[in-house]
Amino acid sequence: MVKPRLNVQMKGLDKTIERFEILAKKKKKETAELVNQKAIDIQRGAKKRAPVDDGALRASIVIEKFQNGMAARVGSRLPYAAYQEWGTGIYAQHPDIPGRKTPWSFKHPKTGEWWINFRGAKPQPFLFPAFEAEREDFLKRIEELYKTL
Incomplete structure (x- = not known):
């Protein structure tokens, strides 16, 4: 028995792949920009909420970017920062x-x-309240960003 053959010819496949690659790069850049902006907003909020004695805790709140800018960590490396946050x-x-x-x-x-x-x-929470204040807006904006895919 002879199996039927199906030949498919796709025109414009190269252009379609190229458009997807451009879109992926654009979304990656926009995502990294949004992550960066929200990290800055969380840092600002944490600094406003941080208890102040001599200002060391407030000054120690920094942003650490990783995963090619697609993720960020906001926090302090001071040993007592966790004690302030959690009591x-x-x-x-x-x-x-x-x-x-x-x-x-x-x-x-x-x-x-x-x-x-x-x-x-x-406890004198400063970091988690700053994060919570930005969470909903971040999720809404990231959802809007990827709706167009």
């Missing part, structure tokens, strides 16, 4: 880290004063 001791609110329930003593690094029977510090 410590009996006030700790991080979902994975239970706070210490017993009091402790320590010497304040700036004043040299001893804090006796310290039970913890209340």
Whole structure:
């Protein structure tokens, strides 16, 4: 038995592929620009919300871009930034880290004063509220950007 053959000839395939490549590059650039703008907005919001003693925490909030600009990380590398965001001791609110329930003593690094029977510090969230303030707008804009595909 002879199998039937089907010959398909496509005209303009090269142009179609070229148009898709141009569109993909354009969307990639627009996506990277949107990610960058939202990272800047989150950084600005976090700096506004950050508790201020000497300004070190606020000044330490930076943007780190990766994945060819398609992703960004906003945050601080200061060791105490997480304590400010999530609290410590009996006030700790991080979902994975239970706070210490017993009091402790320590010497304040700036004043040299001893804090006796310290039970913890209340959280002063600054980074996650800044992120949440931008989330909905980012999702809406990224959806609009890719609707045209």
